[in-house]
Amino acid sequence: MMDGRMNLVFVDADTIGADIDLSGFSELGNVTVYGYTPESEMPTRIREADVIIVNKTEVNARTVGEAPRLKLVCVSATGTNNLDMDFLKSRGIAWRNVAGYSTENVAQHTFALMFALLEKLSYYDDYVKSGKYTEGNSFTHFSNVFHELQGLTWGIIGLGSIGRRVADIAKTFGCRVIYCSTSGRPPQEGYEQTDLDTLLRTSDIVSVHAPLNEHTLDLMDAGAFHKMKNSAIFINVGRGPIVVEEDLADALERGEIAAAGLDVLRTEPMTADNPLRRFQDSSRLLITPHIAWASVEARTRLMEIIFGQVKEFFVI
Numbered sequence: 001m002m003d004g005r006m007n008l009v010f011v012d013a014d015t016i017g018a019d020i021d022l023s024g025f026s027e028l029g030n031v032t033v034y035g036y037t038p039e040s041e042m043p044t045r046i047r048e049a050d051v052i053i054v055n056k057t058e059v060n061a062r063t064v065g066e067a068p069r070l071k072l073v074c075v076s077a078t079g080t081n082n083l084d085m086d087f088l089k090s091r092g093i094a095w096r097n098v099a100g101y102s103t104e105n106v107a108q109h110t111f112a113l114m115f116a117l118l119e120k121l122s123y124y125d126d127y128v129k130s131g132k133y134t135e136g137n138s139f140t141h142f143s144n145v146f147h148e149l150q151g152l153t154w155g156i157i158g159l160g161s162i163g164r165r166v167a168d169i170a171k172t173f174g175c176r177v178i179y180c181s182t183s184g185r186p187p188q189e190g191y192e193q194t195d196l197d198t199l200l201r202t203s204d205i206v207s208v209h210a211p212l213n214e215h216t217l218d219l220m221d222a223g224a225f226h227k228m229k230n231s232a233i234f235i236n237v238g239r240g241p242i243v244v245e246e247d248l249a250d251a252l253e254r255g256e257i258a259a260a261g262l263d264v265l266r267t268e269p270m271t272a273d274n275p276l277r278r279f280q281d282s283s284r285l286l287i288t289p290h291i292a293w294a295s296v297e298a299r300t301r302l303m304e305i306i307f308g309q310v311k312e313f314f315v316i
Contacts, residue, residue, distance in 0.1 A: 005029040005030050006028065006029035006030070006050040006051060006314065007029055007030045007032070007048050007049050007050050007051070007069070008025055008028060008029050008030065008031050008032070008049070008050070008051045008052075008053065008310070009031075009032045009033075009034070009045060009046050009049040009051070009052045009053070010022065010031070010032070010033040010034060010052075010053045011034055011037045011042070011045070011046065011052055011053065011054045011055075011057045012034065012035070012036050012037055012054060012055050012056065012057050013033045013034060013035050013053075014035040014036050015055040015056065015076065016055070016076060016299060016302070016303065017294070017299055019296065020296075020299050020300060020303055022303065024307060025307060025310075028051075028307070028310055028311060028314070029050070029051075032045075032049075037057060039057075039058060039062070039063055042057065042063035042064065043062075043063065043064070043065070043066045043067070046063075046064060046067050046070065047066055047067050048067075048069060049067055049069060049070055050069050050070065050071050050072070051070075051071065051072045051073075051074065051310055052064070052067075052070065052072075052073055052074070053074045053076055053306060054073065054074070054075060054076065054082070055075065055076045055077050056077075056082055057082060058082050058084075059073055059082060059083050059084060059088070059095075060083075060084035060087050061084065061087045064093075065087075070091075070093055071093060071094065071313075072093070072094045072095070072096065072309075072310065072313050072314075073088065073093060073094070073095040073096070074095070074096050074097075074306045074309055074310065075095065075096065075097040075098070076098065076302055076303075076306060077097065077098065077293075078097055078098060078099045078102075079097070079211070079212070079239075080095070080097050081212070083095055094313065096306070096309045096313070098302055098305045098306060098309075099161075100161055101293075101298055101301045101302045101305055102292070102293035102294075102295075102298040102301075102302070103161050103162050103165055104165070104297075104298070105292060105293055105294070105295045105297070105298040106162045106209075106237055106292045106293055107162060107165040107166050107169060108295075109237060109263060109288070109291070109292035110162075110166050110207055110209075110235055110237050110292070111166075111169065113235050113237075113261030113262075113263070113286055113288070114149075114205060114207070114233060114235055114261065115149075116261070116286055117233050117258075117259040117260075117261055117283070117284070117286060118146060118147065118149065118205075118233060119146045120144045120146050120283050121283075122282040122283040122286075123144045123283040124141075124144070126283075127141060144283070149170075149173045149174065149175060150173060150174030150175070151174060151175075151176075152175050152176075152204035152205060153175065153176045153177075153178065153202055153203045153204050153205075154166075154167070154170040154175040154176070154177050154178070154203060154204070154205045154206075154207070155177075155178050155179065155180070155194075155199040155200070155202070155203030155205065155206045155207075156177065156178070156179040156180075156206075156207055156209060157179070157180055157182065157196070157199070157206065157207070157208045157209065157210050157216075157219070157238075158179075158181075158182065158208060158209040158210025158211070158216075158238060159179040159181065159188055159191060159193075159209070160209060160210075160211075162209045162237075163179065163207075163209035163210075164188075164191070166207060166209065167179065167191060170205075175205075176192075177191065177192065178192045178193070178194045178198075178199055178202070178203065179191055179192070179193055179194070179199070180193065180194055180195060180196045180198075180199045181193065182196070182210055182215040182216050182219065183213075183215050196219075196224075197227060200224055200227040200228050201227050201228070201229075203228070203229070203232060204229065204231065204232055204233070205232065205233045205234075205235065206228065206232060206233070206234050206235070207234075207235040207236075207237065208220070208235065208236040208237065208238040208242055208243075209237060209238050210238045210239070210242065211238065211239065212238070212239035212241055212242060216238070216239070216242045217241055217242065218241065218242070218243075218244050219242050219243075220234070220236070220242055220243045220244065220247075220248070221244040221247050222244065222247040222250065222251070224247075225247060225248065225250075225251035225256050225257055226251070226256055228251075228256065228257050229257070229258075230255055230256055230257060230258065231258050232257050232258055233257070233258055233259045233260070233261070234248070234257055234259070234260040234261070235260070235261045235262070236260075236261075236262050236263070236264055237262075237263045237264065237292045238264065239264055240262075240264040240265040240266040240267070240268065241266050243262070243266070245265070245266055245274060245275050245276050246275045248260060248275075248276065249275040249276050249278060249279055252279050252284060252285060253279065258284065259283070259284040259285065259286075260284070260285050260286075261285075261286045261287075261288075262276075262285075262286070262287045262288070263287075263288045263289075263290055263291060263292040264290055264292075265287070265290075268289075268290055269289070270287075270289075
């Protein structure tokens with residue numbers, strides 16, 4: 001801090017994307033950007049930092065304990081599982097996370113997964129591209145039957161801002177929407193609350209929008225999938241460890257549920273031994289690499305919010 005300005009360090013900027021312009025942060029101080037930082041290099045890279053911006057990087061005594069100037073940790077995400085709150089409190093280091101920046105995008109991705117699975121789009125795309133359509137005698141082909149969304153029951157696990165947005169959109173398509181609260185919160189006005197067992201047994205579509213906590217860890221296990229309709233579609237855009245992936249793979253293989261769409265996994269990036277890798281039918285299983293939050297608009301909004309958080313904290 002030779003010039004008297006504060007030092008800001010982006011620890012894992014690759015998670016923000018090279019297409020997002022970070023140059024505006026130089027208005028706040030000296031900016032250093034690292035695409036990815038191994039834990040072993042954290043102490044050296046942030047030693048002179050006043051502010052660090054992280055996504056998934058662990059923040060604890062081991063990684064930031066040798067940074068005497070550190071005053072603020074900004075998490076470029078909603079979840080704060082990577083922060084050692086006790087350590088930060090003991091050092092008087094403030095933290096900020098960002099909520100609400102990706103609500104529209106996550107809701108949009110929920111429906112993208114759902115429609116692709118509901119209408120068997122992978123199957124029909126393969127049918128055309130394989131040449132089978134050119135060999136047929138009919139103008140149409142619909143042997144892999146699908147159904148209208150209108151009239152189906154959509155069950156939502158976790159009715160936060162994203163869950164409510166999904167619920168409202170589903171209602172416009174003519175769905176009956178029900179939800180359950182894993183934490184036991186009282187009913188929300190305008191939404192039909194039920195218990196988890198009823199939701200699983202009666203829903204045609206089940207989508208997860210809940211945080212990871214003691215109520216949701218391993219919530220969707222063999223017992224849960226067994227309760228679902230064999231015609232049901234399951235979608236998880238919440239947190240990976242909410243689902244027992246071996247049990248989901250088994251449920252798909254046994255036909256206990258019709259299909260699943262996932263944007264989150266227990267370990268990310270996906271491990272080579274993930275049991276879901278053995279299920280290759282894209283008409284029944286779609287997995288995207290944690291992108292539901294990541295539209296250009298959402299990532300831009302995220303950085304604008306963090307810029308404002310730093311500016312407000314230091315009253316710049």
